[in-house]
Amino acid sequence: MGGDLAPQAPVAACLLALAELDSAHTIQLIGRVDDVAAELDAQLRAAPAIPPGIRDRITIIHAPDVVEMSEKPTAAIRSKPNSSMVVGLKRHATGQADAFVSAGNTGAQMAASVFLLKLHAGLTRPAIAAVFPTARNPVVVLDAGANVDCSAEELVQFARLGAVYADDILGRTNPSVGLLSIGEEAEKGNAAVKEAHKLLEASDLNFAGNCEGRDILAGGSTRGPVDVVVCDGFVGNVLLKFYESVPGMIMAMMTRGGVPEEVLAKIFQGFDYSDYGGAPLLGVKGVSIISHGSSSPRAIKNAIGVALRAVERRMVEHIGRRLEHTAMSRT
């Protein structure tokens, strides 16, 4: 029921995903059963080509309440235990689902994920990992909005989480981590960043030093390529939303400049955020994928793909192991 386009977009995404996934995979749609069933029936009726087997892989789980997009996260979670957000995450927490995807209230999803799935030992906060497409390989930027006013230790935690994500989901071996700052020198940055620089230098991570704003799309700092860029959630969220607004502006300029739309569409393939679909909330002991409120069916379908990869690659287990290893090597 979450997001600006529910239940239409999630239901359509579910049908798209199941058509692509092999028959072992099933989806549970969580929400007001009458609304969801009516939407599902309508979409199936409108697309008679969808094989009947698809419907059998969908279960509708009733959740009478809805967390609205504007509600205060913690209050909403407490006052609405029967919301699709809480019911869905609870099913994941109790092993009745392998992953959870939502385009609903991001703050509520974070709060409920931490509350129900719990954080890995050693972590104080979860982080949202966003994938930034570049002209070469995409780069993982985190935190993209789960935290503001981060400590140096939290920035280092984000580095560990991002490294596992880059390895498991993007297939980067021994991923290198850059620290976002305003100069390449160790003494440049705000207080938290300067302290984090020291901690990262001393860590077992493949630290590539400071990254400046211009290094993100270049995919590397002066020290070499970068797979993961670490920053606090204020900076990361501003950057992510800024970057998401660039293609639209460029497309408009190009179209006005006479470049044909089909040429543009081809060039910008891979530059649409809906290609990545969802940003995982890293640090919780489960797979909780956050999609934009305005996500299209295609974006949510791709978010389901991210969830599936995270499960198949055992990302959560790897994060736990990495954090445990770090804790042990400290003692």
Place this chain on the structure above:
Amino acid sequence: MGGDLAPQAPVAACLLALAELDSAHTIQLIGRVDDVAAELDAQLRAAPAIPPGIRDRITIIHAPDVVEMSEKPTAAIRSKPNSSMVVGLKRHATGQADAFVSAGNTGAQMAASVFLLKLHAGLTRPAIAAVFPTARNPVVVLDAGANVDCSAEELVQFARLGAVYADDILGRTNPSVGLLSIGEEAEKGNAAVKEAHKLLEASDLNFAGNCEGRDILAGGSTRGPVDVVVCDGFVGNVLLKFYESVPGMIMAMMTRGGVPEEVLAKIFQGFDYSDYGGAPLLGVKGVSIISHGSSSPRAIKNAIGVALRAVERRMVEHIGRRLEHTAMSRT
């Protein structure tokens, strides 16, 4: 002598600027007199079409020392009173020059500007104002790197400085100010931003509420158009450098996608940072324009143009009056 391409680029910029400006305007080149004179002679010899009157409008002021790009700002300023940076700013401070432009060490320029030109009463820090080109009107973003870890009061000061800049230099009447945050609601943001939101609401500024990352290029928030975007210097610097890296990446993608270069050049007109040339250091009692270390002659020429406009529009006087007015209305 400042910048990666000195003295070639500043000397070439000087010749470009004087050819465009009317004959009342003169330029003082500050630096090692032998090096600068040799460079100037060489450039004049190589371009015999330059009218001889141009040379008469150039004075070379000897400054034997150079602040290197990697030097620590405050130490460099103290230990090199005869550097081109200090000598040039001193001439401006003592009324022997109306404005100062440099592509040298930014930190040193800031430190020397504050030290020699002094801050307006009521300010604790200066701010760098960067102009972000958009598909419509450019937007002023500040602070773009003079400050990290800003207080709420400093963010409000940036708003006042940016409003005068947008009015005087970009010709916006009663410019509207947005506060960069991670959500449009007043309670979204980090501690300093949340507090600044309250102060801005209560101020006499034309406050447009919070801006998200996506609102900058759109030139407006949900409350309406935005001329000035306020943020701390860490966020602003990351964003500025990130944005400056976008055209290069897009151009490369487009060229690879078969879009002819001349079409691109036309579309991207106005998107080159060298069109804006220099970012003024606002808050000091003088005109101190900061150019990129790697500035081309064209970029520095445009920085000279920004300096000229600031002088002609009496920007510094307007900033002083605006801050005084604010101080008075508080008592």
